[in-house]
Structure formats: structure tokens, C-alpha cells
Amino acid sequence: MPAAPVKAALGPVRRAFSPWTDPAAKPLIRFENVTKRFGDFTAVDNLTLNIYEREFFALLGPSGCGKTTLMRMLAGFEDPTEGHVFLEGRDIVGTPPYKRPVNMMFQSYALFPHMSVTDNVAFGLKQAGMPKEERAKRVDEMLTLVKLTQFAKRKPHQLSGGQRQRVALARSLALKPRVLLLDEPLGALDKKLREETQFELTDLQVTLGMTFLIVTHDQEEAMTVADRIAVMNHGEIIQVATPGEIYEQPNSRYVADFIGDVNIIPGKVENNASGNVKLKSEWTDAPILVTNPVECAQGGDAWLALRPEKLIVALEPPPPGTPNVLAGEVWDIGYLGDLSVYRVKIPSGDIVKATVTNRTRLVERPISWEDKVWLTWAPEQGVLLTN
Known part of the structure; x- marks a missing residue:
């Protein structure tokens, strides 16, 4: 039996895609000075944002930060109190949802329980007046795309959660919108299926060459699927960057703390010369050396964001002169x-978190509770923040 053909990797396509770095590139979607108020509550506050064609863009933030409101304004379910929403250079504020080349996939999927999979996918096409033969062809195409052809005659209650999610996705894609909006689309799936579906979603987006905008509060999900992420809080965008930049180069304590695990070490700038910063902190007697360039005032407050995986955990003290050393006791594992994951209590009373890859099968734990350990990290591993 011949082997199945190997699908070409889509990684090179994603790596080469970065229109936001081109000053001449025009955004497909632009929110310009957009504010949305509900009575006395400001859900979105004077926000400006560009999203480019074929981009998989994520709005990430806690509940109530304004991300869903922003998506609903693009879909046409809400109008901004102030500002403009442009799609392909045209201001679409006031344009009804059905006249926008935008489709939305809801968190609940909103499938019709009395209809088959085929009829659910065909519903929007039928409403749009597509001829029957063309409609049937499009439905077949969509079901093939989401790998549900064999389930075409089933009703939603006869499907698993992951299959219902794919039906909703096929229905949303059937009309071939310019932009697909995804509101927490994977929230109802179990962890393993959610992780598998994330990669399928990115492959699908690249294959179709469409623009996807996803709203999520799941940091791992945003990091996996998105070309860029906008981290939001209280109706404002705190940082817009690629997943790698968001994680490795956060622009504030809020972003550093919101994305993944992090140790935030407070201190004051003791010396700032030639791109090297010495930070005096109550966490350690010796100054902390940081080699990433940052504008900070001598004597000013600063914080070092240090990811747990950047720390080295050892049972023996490092050689004399080693920079950035914290000694402590293993408090929890x-x-x-x-x-x-090691939680180490240092003499100041603060807890430092460090993660170590288990490269061998764990028979006896080399580091155990109440062991004295030394934590070290390279000067370039931390990110100095001033806000």
C-alpha cells in the first residue's frame, strides 16, 4: 500500500509573513481612535490598531478588557461611540452586519439542532441565494476541508464537541468572508483536542489565505495560533507584537506577568553604562547585572522580569565572581x-520559581524539599522594565 503523501510544512510561509514591518503596507482592518461606552462604563478607550490581510491576529486579555466588544464592532453588532472602523480602506461604521464581508464563529457554535451537518453548513449559502448545485458543491468543499464528509447526514447531537466545532467553522467559511472572527472558538474542547485543533486552525488559515481574528483569554492558545497578539487591559492595548516578542520582550510588568510564568524582581538602578545595568534589590546583597539595553534613570525604580526556565538550579554554590546568584531553600516542588517546578524561598522571604526539564525518567529526585540550592542566570536572560 503506497504511503500517504506528506503535506508541505507551512512554517516557512508563516516565518516569512510580516507585513506590519513594511511602512508601505496598508492594513486590511483599521480601528482608529475607537471608544465604546455602555452608560458610564468605557469598554474600549481611544484605541487604534492595524490588522493586515492574511494575518492571524489574536486579541488577548482577561474578562472585561474590551476584546469581545472590539470584535463585535468589526462584525457590526455594536457601533463605536467615537472613532472609525475601516475595512479595505472603507469606513464601515453604520453598515449592517449582513452587508459586511465578515463572518463570526461564536463560542457556543450556535448550530441548528434539527438540521443535519450538510444543512447547517448550507444555511448561510441558501440565505444568500446561491443556486442549489453550486451550494452543494461548496458544502462538499467545506466538509472536505474540515474532514467531516462522512458525518454529513448527522445531527449536531450525534457529534462530539470537536466535530461540532468543525461544523461551525465550515459554516463560517462557506460564504468565503474576507475576515473570519473567532470568539473563544476552542473553549468547549478538552485540553488535548484543543491543542490539536489549534494547529489545524493555523494550517487552515494559511491554506485559505484568509484573515482570522481570534478573541481568547488563553495565553497558550494565542501564542500557538497568532502571527501577532494584542494584549489588552481596561479597554486599552498594552502591547502588540509577535508571540516571541511578547514573551521574551514584554514592555511592562502587566504583559510579563500576564503571559506565562515570571519572576518579577524589584529594585533601583545603581549603574547604567554602555548598555549594562546594575540593579540593587532587596532580594540579594550583590547587584543584579542586566545586559539588555533600556532607558532608565540612575536611582530610578525598575523591575527585572525573569522567566523560570532561564534559571539554573544547583545543589552546589557557583564559582566566586559568578553574576546573578540567589541562594535559598526548596519550599515546594x-x-x-x-x-x-521548584519554588525556592530566599532569605528576603520572597519565593522564586524555577523550571527544570526532566531529561531522564524520574526515579530519585536529585533536588528535594528543604534542600539548599543556588539559582543563577545569565545577565542577558532577564528583561528590565520601568513600568
Whole structure:
């Protein structure tokens, strides 16, 4: 039996895609000085944002930060109190949802329970007046795309959660919108299926060459699927960047703390010369050395954002002169299979979190509770923040 053809990797396509770095590139979607108020509550506050064609863009933030309101304004379910929403250079404020080349996939999927999979996918096409033969062809195309051809005659209640999610996706894509809006689309799936579907979603988006805008509060989901992420809080955008930049170069304590695990070490700038900063902190007697360039005033407050995986945990003290050393006692241990998480209490009373990859099968734990350990990290591993 011949082997199945190997699908070409889409990684090179995603790596080469960065229109936001081109000053001449025009955005497909632009929110310009948009504010949305509900009575006395400001859901979106004077926000400006560009999203480019074929981009997979994520709005990420806690509940109530304004991300869903922003998506609903693009869909036409809400109008901004102030500002403009442009799509392909045209202001669409006041344009009804059905006249916008935008489709939305809801968190609840909103499938018709009395209709088959085929009829659910065909519903929008029928409403749009597409001829029957063309409609049938489009439905077949969509079901093939989401790998549901064999379930065409089933009703939603006869499908798994992941299959219902794919039906909703096929229905949303059937009309071939310019922009697909995804409101927490994977929230109802279990962890393993959600992780698998994230990669399928990115492959689908690249294959179709469409613009996807996803709203989520799940940081891992946003980091996996998105070309860029906008981190939001209280109706404002705090940072817009690629997943790697958001994680490795956060622009504030809020972003550093919101994305993944992090240790935030407070201090004051003791010396700032030639791109090297010495930070005096109550966490350690010796100054902390940071080599990433940052504008900070001598004597000013600053914070070092240090990811747990950047720390080295050892049972023996490092050689004299080693920079950035914290000694402490193992306070707690979490075993996650691929990782062990150590919570180390240092003399100041603060807890430092470090993660270590479990490269061998765990028979006896080399580092245990109440062991004295030394934590070290390279000067370039931390990110100095001033706000």
C-alpha cells in the first residue's frame, strides 16, 4: 500500500509573513481612535490598531478588557461611540452586519439542532441565494476541508464537541468572508483536542489565505495560533507584537506577568553604562547585572522580569565572581512530567520559581524539599522594565 503523501510544512510561509514591518503596507482592518461606552462604563478607550490581510491576529486579555466588544464592532453588532472602523480602506461604521464581508464563529457554535451537518453548513449559502448545485458543491468543499464528509447526514447531537466545532467553522467559511472572527472558538474542547485543533486552525488559515481574528483569554492558545497578539487591559492595548516578542520582550510588568510564568524582581538602578545595568534589590546583597539595553534613570525604580526556565538550579554554590546568584531553600516542588517546578524561598522571604526539564525518567529526585540550592542566570536572560 503506497504511503500517504506528506503535506508541505507551512512554517516557512508563516516565518516569512510580516507585513506590519513594511511602512508601505496598508492594513486590511483599521480601528482608529475607537471608544465604546455602555452608560458610564468605557469598554474600549481611544484605541487604534492595524490588522493586515492574511494575518492571524489574536486579541488577548482577561474578562472585561474590551476584546469581545472590539470584535463585535468589526462584525457590526455594536457601533463605536467615537472613532472609525475601516475595512479595505472603507469606513464601515453604520453598515449592517449582513452587508459586511465578515463572518463570526461564536463560542457556543450556535448550530441548528434539527438540521443535519450538510444543512447547517448550507444555511448561510441558501440565505444568500446561491443556486442549489453550486451550494452543494461548496458544502462538499467545506466538509472536505474540515474532514467531516462522512458525518454529513448527522445531527449536531450525534457529534462530539470537536466535530461540532468543525461544523461551525465550515459554516463560517462557506460564504468565503474576507475576515473570519473567532470568539473563544476552542473553549468547549478538552485540553488535548484543543491543542490539536489549534494547529489545524493555523494550517487552515494559511491554506485559505484568509484573515482570522481570534478573541481568547488563553495565553497558550494565542501564542500557538497568532502571527501577532494584542494584549489588552481596561479597554486599552498594552502591547502588540509577535508571540516571541511578547514573551521574551514584554514592555511592562502587566504583559510579563500576564503571559506565562515570571519572576518579577524589584529594585533601583545603581549603574547604567554602555548598555549594562546594575540593579540593587532587596532580594540579594550583590547587584543584579542586566545586559539588555533600556532607558532608565540612575536611582530610578525598575523591575527585572525573569522567566523560570532561564534559571539554573544547583545543589552546589557557583564559582566566586559568578553574576546573578540567589541562594535559598526548596519550599515546594511540582512534577509536571516533562518539567519539574521548584519554588525556592530566599532569605528576603520572597519565593522564586524555577523550571527544570526532566531529561531522564524520574526515579530519585536529585533536588528535594528543604534542600539548599543556588539559582543563577545569565545577565542577558532577564528583561528590565520601568513600568
